[in-house]
Amino acid sequence: MPGRIRTTKKLAQRIDLNYFKTLRGIPRWRRILSGVFVFTGLGWLGWHAIAGSPKPYNAGPLAHAHALLGQKCGACHVSEASFRESATDQACLGCHDGPIHHADQTFTPACSNCHVEHQGAFRLASTSDRACTQCHADLKTTHGESKFASNIRGFDSSHPEFAVLRSGYTDPGTVQFNHAVHLKDGLRGPNGPVQLKCGDCHQPPDSSNRALMAPINYERHCESCHPLQFDRRFSESAPHKEPQVVYDFVHARLVAYIAAHPAEIPLVDEPDKRLPSRPPQPPARNAAEWVAQRMADAQLLLWRKSCKECHSLSYPNGFDALPVVAKSQIAARWFQHAEFDHAAHQMVRCESCHVKARTSRETSDVLIPGVQTCRECHHAGRNAAEARCFECHTYHDWSKEKPVAGRYTVSQLR
Amino acid sequence: MRIDRTHRPWAIATVVLAIASTVAYVIYALETPGGPRGGTGMGLTFGIAGYALVLYAGLLGARKRVPTWRLGRAQTWMRGHLWLGLLSLLLILYHAGFAFRGPLTLIMMLLFFIVIGSGILGAAIQHYVPSLMTSRVPLETIYEEIPHVRAQLRAEADQLAAGICGTLDGEAEEHSSVAVEIEHDDRIRFRDIYLQKVRPYLNDPESKSVELADPLRSGETFEALRRLLAPPVHGVLDDLESICEEEQQLSRQIRIYRWLHAWLLVHVPLSIALLVLGAVHAVVALRY
Numbered sequence: 001m002p003g004r005i006r007t008t009k010k011l012a013q014r015i016d017l018n019y020f021k022t023l024r025g026i027p028r029w030r031r032i033l034s035g036v037f038v039f040t041g042l043g044w045l046g047w048h049a050i051a052g053s054p055k056p057y058n059a060g061p062l063a064h065a066h067a068l069l070g071q072k073c074g075a076c077h078v079s080e081a082s083f084r085e086s087a088t089d090q091a092c093l094g095c096h097d098g099p100i101h102h103a104d105q106t107f108t109p110a111c112s113n114c115h116v117e118h119q120g121a122f123r124l125a126s127t128s129d130r131a132c133t134q135c136h137a138d139l140k141t142t143h144g145e146s147k148f149a150s151n152i153r154g155f156d157s158s159h160p161e162f163a164v165l166r167s168g169y170t171d172p173g174t175v176q177f178n179h180a181v182h183l184k185d186g187l188r189g190p191n192g193p194v195q196l197k198c199g200d201c202h203q204p205p206d207s208s209n210r211a212l213m214a215p216i217n218y219e220r221h222c223e224s225c226h227p228l229q230f231d232r233r234f235s236e237s238a239p240h241k242e243p244q245v246v247y248d249f250v251h252a253r254l255v256a257y258i259a260a261h262p263a264e265i266p267l268v269d270e271p272d273k274r275l276p277s278r279p280p281q282p283p284a285r286n287a288a289e290w291v292a293q294r295m296a297d298a299q300l301l302l303w304r305k306s307c308k309e310c311h312s313l314s315y316p317n318g319f320d321a322l323p324v325v326a327k328s329q330i331a332a333r334w335f336q337h338a339e340f341d342h343a344a345h346q347m348v349r350c351e352s353c354h355v356k357a358r359t360s361r362e363t364s365d366v367l368i369p370g371v372q373t374c375r376e377c378h379h380a381g382r383n384a385a386e387a388r389c390f391e392c393h394t395y396h397d398w399s400k401e402k403p404v405a406g407r408y409t410v411s412q413l414r
Numbered sequence: 415m416r417i418d419r420t421h422r423p424w425a426i427a428t429v430v431l432a433i434a435s436t437v438a439y440v441i442y443a444l445e446t447p448g449g450p451r452g453g454t455g456m457g458l459t460f461g462i463a464g465y466a467l468v469l470y471a472g473l474l475g476a477r478k479r480v481p482t483w484r485l486g487r488a489q490t491w492m493r494g495h496l497w498l499g500l501l502s503l504l505l506i507l508y509h510a511g512f513a514f515r516g517p518l519t520l521i522m523m524l525l526f527f528i529v530i531g532s533g534i535l536g537a538a539i540q541h542y543v544p545s546l547m548t549s550r551v552p553l554e555t556i557y558e559e560i561p562h563v564r565a566q567l568r569a570e571a572d573q574l575a576a577g578i579c580g581t582l583d584g585e586a587e588e589h590s591s592v593a594v595e596i597e598h599d600d601r602i603r604f605r606d607i608y609l610q611k612v613r614p615y616l617n618d619p620e621s622k623s624v625e626l627a628d629p630l631r632s633g634e635t636f637e638a639l640r641r642l643l644a645p646p647v648h649g650v651l652d653d654l655e656s657i658c659e660e661e662q663q664l665s666r667q668i669r670i671y672r673w674l675h676a677w678l679l680v681h682v683p684l685s686i687a688l689l690v691l692g693a694v695h696a697v698v699a700l701r702y
Contacts, residue, residue, distance in 0.1 A: 004570075004653045004656050004657070006553075011555075014555070014559070014562070014563050014566055015556065015559055015562075016559060016562045019556065019558045019559050019562065020558065022558075024558055024561070025557070025558075026671075026672065026675045026676065026678065026679060027558075029679055030678055030679055030682050030683065033679060033682075033683035034682060034683040034686045034687075036683070037683045037684060037686065037687035038683075038686055038687050038690050040687075041521075041687050041690060041691050042690065042694075045518075045691075045694060055517060056516070056517045056518040057516065057518055057695075057698045057699075058516045058517060059515065059516045059519070060513070060515025060516050061515060109447065112448075113447050113448065114447055114448060115448070116448035116449065116451070118515060118516070119513075119515075120515070127447065127448065128447050128448050128449060130444070130445065130446060130447040130448070131447035131448060134445075134447055
């Protein structure tokens with residue numbers, strides 16, 4: 001019996017020519033699944049459309065400040081067809097003002113150019129450096145030249161040295177102070193040797209405002225070691241005020257004293273070693289003369305020694321008239337165009353940044369740390385402190401902020 | 415489709431376009447305040463280009479439906495599908511700025527990754543497995559024809575068996591309608607063996623429990639049958655063994671076919687869903 005013979009003809013005859021009209025197996029399931037996936041997707045979108053929820057099209061979670069508007073796309077996005085994704089400035093300005101940066105800026109970016117939404121719960125003010133360097137990398141003003149550095153591309157690379165540390169700039173303060181002397185070991189204090197620390201004098205204005213240090217205050221920081229003593233008969237000091245006030249205070253005290261002790265009028269005082277040597281004064285003949293003699297000594301002690309130790313005094317009306325004390329001009333804020341927060345840096349030792357403080361002897365020394373000191377911590381990279389522009393600088397000039405009339409009701413936002 | 419030298423121009427063009435896109439993206443990302451976004455001019459350009467490539471890749475399915483249309487060679491379309499489809503992922507990532515936080519965009523990106531991943535897997539399978547089919551299934555037939563061919567094989571086997579033992583439904587016949595003259599006992603034995611071993615296998619060739627489904631055990635079984643039955647039946651046994659072997663090859667073809675095409679169950683439906691959702695995303699995003 002012959003075996004099976006498989007000829008081409010026989011094999012061809014096996015084929016059902018209508019086989020392609022019916023889908024089986026994988027092609028069939030492919031078609032079914034295609035329909036299922038597409039209809040599932042469209043069903044999901046349709047369900048949200050019917051429910052009036054724009055959730056599927058949300059481009060990402062909103063910042064905390066806008067969380068309330070999560071499902072109200074139309075609050076920020078225009079509803080007209082356009083080739084833009086960003087919210088309009090008009091939408092932003094409807095709720096909050098955005099004062100201009102500088103009056104002479106040549107370019108004002110759109111709000112969304114810098115403040116990128118749908119990035120999650122972070123500060124919208126945390127803008128990219130590019131938002132700033134798009135102008136500051138090649139700064140132009142409407143007047144041409146700018147008084148600011150005009151080629152800044154980032155804090156790491158091209159940020160200039162702080163203005164107060166550039167050549168020719170000195171501390172404008174007129175109160176003579178020697179940091180080196182005051183920080184040395186065993187400084188003579190009112191009750192024996194003391195070791196002063198930075199925080200003994202440099203303190204924030206109050207516990208709720210710890211960003212900047214308050215100017216030094218005589219009563220709190222100086223008086224205990226530098227009292228304004230004007231006469232040995234009085235334990236109290238003269239007030240740390242204008243010369244006329246001091247004069248009136250001392251005069252009143254002396255008048256009151258001699259009125260209470262008339263027997264001391266003819267007595268002559270022992271020479272005060274703190275005063276320059278001079279011939280002993282004759283005994284006073286009456287209370288007025290006694291007061292005049294003691295007033296002369298007190299002024300000598302105050303104007304020529306105690307006050308002069310720290311202040312610059314001038315005598316425009318003659319040496320017999322009251323002196324004029326130069327304004328102290330202690331800087332309360334060194335960075336005029338940047339923010340600094342001491343509280344955020346309190347884990348760092350003061351002299352770690354203010355490296356010259358311990359050796360500074362001149363009032364004119366600027367003890368602000370330089371940009372390089374900041375860069376030790378603030379630089380690019382994961383394990384570094386924030387180094388983007390917004391960390392120190394604010395774009396909007398909030399002093400020009402205008403109030404905005406609210407446009408929502410509580411029920412609209414609910 | 416094998417990834418061979420004919421793919422080189424496509425690969426080079428894809429790499430060049432990818433490098434150019436990357437350079438453009440890096441500049442754009444560095445220069446854009448707030449970082450790259452889909453709604454910027456450059457972001458939209460990347461999005462439109464990426465979606466166009468996705469659309470082109472998706473048109474391969476439509477192209478296959480009209481094989482007679484003069485739209486270029488199917489192989490060219492497939493090469494374009496492979497390489498430009500791959501490039502589309504890069505462009506869409508650049509469009510999104512590597513961020514997909516919204517529900518729809520997140521779903522689309524997941525679909526995209528699955529589609530591209532399944533596509534790469536499919537390309538690898540299509541590169542290596544067809545040679546396996548050629549070597550392991552010499553009697554390969556059209557996949558969709560397999561049930562039809564199997565029915566024919568079963569009919570052929572029944573016809574061969576009937577030639578030995580007459581009708582298979584009733585008692586074994588003794589009259590001259592049979593093709594081979596053998597002892598009545600042998601006829602009954604053959605009929606029993608056919609109905610108990612061969613026919614069940616031909617009825618359900620995919621059943622694992624049937625011993626003829628295993629090529630080794632099948633050979634041993636037929637060898638034992640040859641020893642058991644008279645020599646005049648051996649020719650029919652050879653033919654039945656040949657039919658069983660063809661069945662085994664068809665089973666093997668089904669397994670290999672599934673390997674070759676199962677990934678399409680993921681790739682194609684998700685691609686279509688991606689195209690549809692992409693169109694919705696484009697309309698909604700451009701509106702707002």
